[in-house]
Amino acid sequence: xxxxxxxxxxxxxxxxxxxxxxxxxxxxxxxxxxxxxxxxxxxxxxxxxxxxxxxxxxxxxxxxxxxxxxxxxxxxxxxxxxxxxxxxxxxxxxxxxx
Numbered sequence: 001x002x003x004x005x006x007x008x009x010x011x012x013x014x015x016x017x018x019x020x021x022x023x024x025x026x027x028x029x030x031x032x033x034x035x036x037x038x039x040x041x042x043x044x045x046x047x048x049x050x051x052x053x054x055x056x057x058x059x060x061x062x063x064x065x066x067x068x069x070x071x072x073x074x075x076x077x078x079x080x081x082x083x084x085x086x087x088x089x090x091x092x093x094x095x096x097x098x
């Protein structure tokens with residue numbers, strides 16, 4: 001099955017995701033995340049969509065957040081990203097801090 005998004009759109013979605021984290025943009029995430037979205041936090045805890053939106057509403061503890069070495073792979077209708085994975089419409093996210 002072909003991806004419903006072109007590469008440029010996937011790159012834009014990834015940039016939107018990062019900008020929404022940095023800007024505590026709950027409204028943007030409401031448009032990006034599916035109703036059954038799950039996020040695993042760096043401390044190992046797992047939060048659902050509501051919990052993630054509550055986290056995002058608080059100002060981030062980091063500045064100048066940027067995604068580097070982003071690699072987009074289209075696997076049917078699933079796209080894999082660098083060191084975290086977002087599936088659009090975003091169903092899950094995992095972030096590992098080095």
